[in-house]
Amino acid sequence: MxxxxxxxxxxxxxxxxxxxxxxxxxxxxxxxxxxxxxxxxxxxxxxxxxxxxxxxxxxxxxxxxxxxxxxxxxxxxxxxxxxxxxxxxxxxxxxxxxxxxxxxxxxxxxxxxxxxxxxxxxxxxxxxxxxxxxxxxxxxxxxxxxxxxxxxxxxxxxxxxxxxxxxxxxxxxxxxxxxxxxxxxxxxxxxxxxxxxxxxxxxxxxxxxxxxxxxxxxxxxxxxxxxxxxxxxxxxxxxxxxxxxxxxxxxxxxxxxxxxxxxxxxxxxxxxxxxxxxxxxxxxxxxxxxxxxxxxxxxxxxxxxxxxxxxxxxxxxxxxxxxxxxxxxxxxxxxxxxxxxxxxxxxxxSAEEPLPELPDEIVQEEAGKVILRDDGHLFGLSSAQDSVHGREKYTKFAYSTEFGFSVAGRMPGKGNAGHDSALALSLDGDLYKIPATATSMDCDGTTLRSRWTPWDGVTVDTWLAPALPWHVRVHRLQTDRPVYSEEGGFALNQLGDDNSAFDHDTRDATVVARYPNGLSGIVDLFGDRTPVVVDEEPNTNLNHPRTVVPTLRGSHQPGEHWLASGVIASPNSETAWNEGFETRTNGDSVEIRNSAGKTVVQCSSSRL
Missing domain, CATH: 1.50.10.20 (Glycosyltransferase)
Incomplete structure (x- = not known):
């Protein structure tokens, strides 16, 4: 009431x-x-x-x-x-x-x-x-x-x-x-x-x-x-x-x-x-x-x-x-x-006035954020911060007014680590976790970089960069043992009672979910991982009690692995899925370009 x-x-x-x-x-x-x-x-x-x-x-x-x-x-x-x-x-x-x-x-x-x-x-x-x-x-x-x-x-x-x-x-x-x-x-x-x-x-x-x-x-x-x-x-x-x-x-x-x-x-x-x-x-x-x-x-x-x-x-x-x-x-x-x-x-x-004209991208280096706004969607790319009050609240890759974020569920299995807008890792394929903290964080232009060491012998370096209406993530995973991964896009409201009102499209290295209230998708730019749509545990998302998360799942043997993804979400379910990315690799480096040929992010292990 x-x-x-x-x-x-x-x-x-x-x-x-x-x-x-x-x-x-x-x-x-x-x-x-x-x-x-x-x-x-x-x-x-x-x-x-x-x-x-x-x-x-x-x-x-x-x-x-x-x-x-x-x-x-x-x-x-x-x-x-x-x-x-x-x-x-x-x-x-x-x-x-x-x-x-x-x-x-x-x-x-x-x-x-x-x-x-x-x-x-x-x-x-x-x-x-x-x-x-x-x-x-x-x-x-x-x-x-x-x-x-x-x-x-x-x-x-x-x-x-x-x-x-x-x-x-x-x-x-x-x-x-x-x-x-x-x-x-x-x-x-x-x-x-x-x-x-x-x-x-x-x-x-x-x-x-x-x-x-x-x-x-x-x-x-x-x-x-x-x-x-x-x-x-x-x-x-x-x-x-x-x-x-x-x-x-x-x-x-x-x-x-x-x-x-x-x-x-x-x-x-x-x-x-x-x-x-x-x-x-x-x-x-x-x-x-x-x-x-x-x-x-x-x-x-x-x-x-x-x-x-x-x-x-x-x-x-x-x-x-x-x-x-x-x-x-x-x-x-x-x-x-x-x-x-x-x-x-x-x-x-004074009469209420609307927001003044604001840029689509703004870097807030002190806060470890790149704030982005596009077509009714305001979100911030984010560097991880230390906190004892819940890793999901401080270490995700992105935080959104429209899609909120989710906390971990009660069960430890797949899809329950609060992996929306995050990379979750597991040693046994059952118990997953996302970063609790990060080190070596910095900001280069509009690119955020951080390092996460979930276990001894396992290190993840991550680069985040805007490519509106998308953002791009690149991860360099070094591991001395087998590791399982889940990388999620934005959590999408599973609106209404009619299950026929939604569309899940998983093909090749792409997964996109469309509901009457919006769209969320993620693309594996190397094509090595499996695309799935995960039903999150109810009531774990800030904004909506029932949500789904487009997700890329992978397994990785000991060694060095480069992972890259393009992520998009919009409150408009009719948003066109038309952005193509070109991925170039050269040994210890990765470059991602958008469909116009503009470099979105460059990553190199030699520069870490």
Missing amino acids: NPLKENPLRSRSDFERAVEQLYEPLVPHFSDGKARVRPTATGARFPPVSAELEGFARPLWGIVPLSVHSDFDHWSILRTGLVNGTDPTHEEYWGTADDYSQKHVEMAAIGLALALTPENVWKPLSRNEREQLVTWLNQINEAELYDCNWLFFRVMVNLGLRSVGARHDWEFTQRSLDRLDSFYLSDGWYTDGPRDDQSPIDYYLPWAMHFYGLIYATLIGDEDPERAEAFRTRAEKFATHHIHWFDESGRAIPFGRSLTYRFAQASFWGGLAFAGVNPLPWGVIRGLWARNIRWWLRQPIFTDGGLLSVGYRYPTIKVSETYNSPNSPYWAMKAFFPLALEPNHPFWE
């Missing part, structure tokens, strides 16, 4: 109502003491108290900016929960927040409430209630936090405490900000953690590193002008890069972890507005922000009771992380931050 079904999501009042409509389904799930929210029985890796605190705190990211200029009917519930949750003698006490506790994450939203709407969360409290709140929040100044965007949670808490004149640690806050500054690369790019740790570059950059920095710059800018200006300048630069991750309909390229936060993808654009930073015209910024929220709130992301579900474009726990509780998706409420602006702010007075 979509509680926003009748909301057009166009005007400021529409978005104000959206916050209330998203919150209302949570109200029946509040505990008696109003400090905890228990919507379902599923859990996360942390204790239930932290998950139930998420349900209390995360909606504040939307409620607080709404309340700056508008009334919100449920503040009495929230104040009751705030008092009981911070009272050590109450049965719903949130408890201690030890080192690396999930509770520190949720403290940040309460700190924000103190800073922006003290009349709702501070002034109505008694002296004793204030003291217990301050004591509970100050635990974040006594605990160790993960060395990443989590340090901003300490900043948000102390910012809020400071704003109401309560006990806090501003010196520790500044040291945390200094540490966060050390994660900055250049030209608007951060890593989410120490650079020497190969921390990933993912959505935590826009919706955390930049977002919190812009809040700090706005609220403390007069007192800390140098740091505030750095945060604004970095965000200005990043905006000119981040715009390439969004398509005309508002969708953003899915990549990395925590994608169940969904329209948090819009929070960066809202943060720019809150900070008064407009490196793009206000109408463009508002359009990027509004289209993303609107697209998300038209998707089947709700439970029968109107709650935000765990999943991406539909409910599925299979694509979630171990820290995703039933309440985790409400971090998406950060998208509503522009509601804290005056109604006459240029953001609100």
Whole structure:
């Protein structure tokens, strides 16, 4: 049930109502003491108290900016929960927040409430209630936090405490900000953690590193002008890069972890507005922000009771992380931050504008991406990144707004390694895996190169290059033992009930699947592998619960092998299959040319 079904999501009042409509389904799930929210029985890796605190705190990211200029009917519930949750003698006490506790994450939203709407969360409290709140929040100044965007949670808490004149640690806050500054690369790019740790570059950059920095710059800018200006300048630069991750309909390229936060993808654009930073015209910024929220709130992301579900474009726990509780998706409420602006702010007075004209190819070397757009299909070729949060989310060859990506299934056999847009290898033909990490990554023009060593004695060097509407992959496999391989194209929505509505064409070295909603295909440019269409395990794809993957299968004896493929996908099932590639080999090198004779990629083992 979509509680926003009748909301057009166009005007400021529409978005104000959206916050209330998203919150209302949570109200029946509040505990008696109003400090905890228990919507379902599923859990996360942390204790239930932290998950139930998420349900209390995360909606504040939307409620607080709404309340700056508008009334919100449920503040009495929230104040009751705030008092009981911070009272050590109450049965719903949130408890201690030890080192690396999930509770520190949720403290940040309460700190924000103190800073922006003290009349709702501070002034109505008694002296004793204030003291217990301050004591509970100050635990974040006594605990160790993960060395990443989590340090901003300490900043948000102390910012809020400071704003109401309560006990806090501003010196520790500044040291945390200094540490966060050390994660900055250049030209608007951060890593989410120490650079020497190969921390990933993912959505935590826009919706955390930049977002919190812009809040700090706005609220403390007069007192800390140098740091505030750095945060604004970095965000200005990043905006000119981040715009390439969004398509005309508002969708953003899915990549990395925590994608169940969904329209948090819009929070960066809202943060720019809150900070008064407009490196793009206000109408463009508002359009990027509004289209993303609107697209998300038209998707089947709700439970029968109107709650935000765990999943991406539909409910599925299979694509979630171990820290995703039933309440985790409400971090998406950060998208509503522009509601804290005056109604006459240029953001609100500007009409939505479409995306400006953007290039078909753009290299983002800091992120290890080549962003490509063609005929309604936005996708990024990608270099692998290190992460403990799921190899499929960081190491595939391509990530697409239209086709999403898939995670590994529960069974270890063929087609269940999450091999769409990936090369999966096996030693026994049964247990397959895709890269968990890569080394020796670089970018040469629009060609990405990386190395993967899945086992001792087995190495894969990969080159990725655009050839719109295609992209080309070349792999140099060196192995001291027999190896099996599966290489997949994009996962295609297996739409509808009528099996006669699709077409699978496997011939020679080519496999293409056509469904009413699109086309996906892959060609073996050396003709050594077998083309098949693989039915993926249900609910493993981010965008669609039932998908197929055009796949090339091979077996390789000890030695050196060159593999090459051309890959195409389109939301138009009538897309012509007319590109021909010419492959030239010369001992230790491979050159791929397109039908016009233009060299797409050159690979040489002597240059590794």
